[in-house]
Amino acid sequence: MCGESMKLAPVAQVNRIAGTTQTSARHVLEWQCPDCDYFEEAEGQLTDLSPELEAWLSDQG
Numbered sequence: 278m279c280g281e282s283m284k285l286a287p288v289a290q291v292n293r294i295a296g297t298t299q300t301s302a303r304h305v306l307e308w309q310c311p312d313c314d315y316f317e318e319a320e321g322q323l324t325d326l327s328p329e330l331e332a333w334l335s336d337q338g
């Protein structure tokens with residue numbers, strides 16, 4: 278069971294804008310397992326975020 282050791286990590290999801298050569302980056306947080314490749318996007322209201330992660334999330338683009 279990986280869930281107990283999951284770590285919250287900032288990830289920039291880069292998406293191609295359809296019909297163009299432009300990309301957009303979406304800043305999200307992911308739960309990542311340090312022991313394997315498992316990860317999942319953190320959803321819902323997250324509490325006790327560090328100021329660094331709060332700043333990362335608010336810095337869209």
Ligand SMILES: [Zn+2]
Pocket residue numbers: 278279310311312313314315
């Ligand atoms: Zn794992």
